[in-house]
Amino acid sequence: MKHLALQEELKQTKQRLLELESRVSGEEVIVIREITREEAKQEIQQLFKSGRTLYYSDIARELQLDLELVVDICNELQESGVVEVDVGVS
Numbered sequence: 365m366k367h368l369a370l371q372e373e374l375k376q377t378k379q380r381l382l383e384l385e386s387r388v389s390g391e392e393v394i395v396i397r398e399i400t401r402e403e404a405k406q407e408i409q410q411l412f413k414s415g416r417t418l419y420y421s422d423i424a425r426e427l428q429l430d431l432e433l434v435v436d437i438c439n440e441l442q443e444s445g446v447v448e449v450d451v452g453v454s
Contacts, residue, residue, distance in 0.1 A: 397428045412447050
């Protein structure tokens with residue numbers, strides 16, 4: 365009985381792995397825009413006004429900005445109290 369349960373779990377795990385591999389295999393190309401730091405900061409602030417939960421990668425993808433720049437600006441905005449960052453663990 366336990367053997368059959370393990371076989372079924374393994375089958376489900378293999379199927380899930382195949383699904384995940386198919387999602388990851390498609391490469392995404394993001395064109396990075398060249399804008400000033402101040403313009404990027406304004407656009408990021410505007411995006412936060414939407415009230416959505418945003419991750420650095422979401423911001424970088426949506427605004428077509430360099431991820432390192434996004435992280436730096438978000439840290440600056442957090443330190444100045446303009447935005448709040450949730451560092452809770454799920």
